[in-house]
Amino acid sequence: MKLTGTPFYILTIVLFLASIVLAVVQWARRGGGGGQGSRRGNRGRAPQAKRGPLQFVGYLATILFCQSTAVLMVFVMVNNSNLIYDSWGDLLGTSSHVRAVPVPPEDNGIAADAGADKNRQKVIQSFHGVDDNAVPKDVKETDLKGQLSGVDGEVLVWTPPEYDDPAYKDKAFPVVELLAGFPGSSSTWFGTMDVSKQLAPLMKSGQVAPFILVSPRVTLLGKNTDTGCADVPGKVNAETWLSRDVPQMVLDNFRVDASPDRWALAGYSAGAHCATRLALAHPNRYRAAISMSGYNDPKEESDSLTAKDPHLREVSNPLYLLTHAATPPNVALYETGNKGDGLEDALALQKAAKSPTSVTPFETHGPHLSATWKPLVVPTFKWLTGIIPPQH
DSSP, X not given: OOSSXXXXXXXXXXXXXXXXXXHHHHHHHHHSSHHHHHHHOSTTOOOOOOOOHHHHHHHHHHHHHHHHHHHHHHHHXXXXXXXXXXXXXXXXXXXXXXXXXXXXXXXXXXXXXXTOOTTSOOOOOOOEEOSOTTSOTTOEEEEEEOTTTOBEEEEEEEOOGGGGOGGGTTOOBOEEEEEOOSSOOTTTTTTTSOHHHHHHHHHHTTSSOOOEEEEEOOOOSSTTOBOTTOEETTTEEHHHIIXXXXXXXXXXXXXXXXXXXXXXXXXXXXXXXXXXXXXXXXXXXXXXXXXXXXOSSGGGSTTBGGGSSHHHHHHTOHHHHHHTOSSOOOOEEEEEEBTTBBHHHHHHHHHHOOTTOEEEEEEOOSOSSHHHHGGGHHHHHHHHHHHSXXXX
16 A cells, blocks of 8 residues: 555554554453442442453553554654655665666766767656645656666656647747655655646746756665765766756657756755755756755765765765866856755855856745745746746
């Protein structure tokens, strides 16, 4: 049974209620009509049997059953609300989406990918609905086998209202890759964050550009390990998966612009770190990035592979990428964060940026939760529309 969704949630409720019924039945048997006997005194009452060790174990097991079912029910309720884990494998850390770890070929940018070897077989995918009631029905899902990265995982795609409008049949559309935090699900942006629900009416009214929204899997390794969105030799090609395999699939299946000026990233928490890092590392692929409560030093996520290796930790830091670039990257960054939760990192990037790099910091005042990030969707995408405007 799927971890998220209504069926398993209903099952947890049934188990919790069953545990309460079991506890009441046991209490009633132990009491043996004690309320009536207390008025008559002890005369005429048969002496109560002494509680044996098996009864004690039974009572203890019932208490533990009640507690565990209550905790499980609350966990599932919170998980369904925030879409942190979407499978048992992600929750237990037993699933790996790494098929192989080849050495990626030279990266010549997204425009080169679009005009790559004419003999290359295109990555044509079939799409289906998302098996999650929290995700809108107009979001499509595909299972992608990364040709360059050796990563296999689901990718969710939403096309704007204009995409199927006959008036736009010859138009190419801009793209935003949406990155979840860690742990996080590819469904979170469309479920908990309501990104498509919030933006669709603004796209229709022209306030936001008609972006195609793409949410790839970011949890790739078992044992609850964050990849840091990096290529780590012998372990994972997360960076190649996100910046090359996923965009190539989008290029081959949708009407999208093949210019880096029409591509962007957005992420929250660990996904925000990745969005900033990937944009700065690949200005030949992305024009902008939105970071919600992100960080520069990979050590902020203790479970990150890049935090555990001194060299990877250094070169994966967006501030390092910015200050060590051969030329300032033509990238615009919108960096949000609270004091002690990303704001200082955003200000450090702003201080180090040189034209044409631009950094717009924005101070938030909420906790490190989706409740803080969800209201940022509209203003950040309006900002992004100023960077990547609609094409008429």
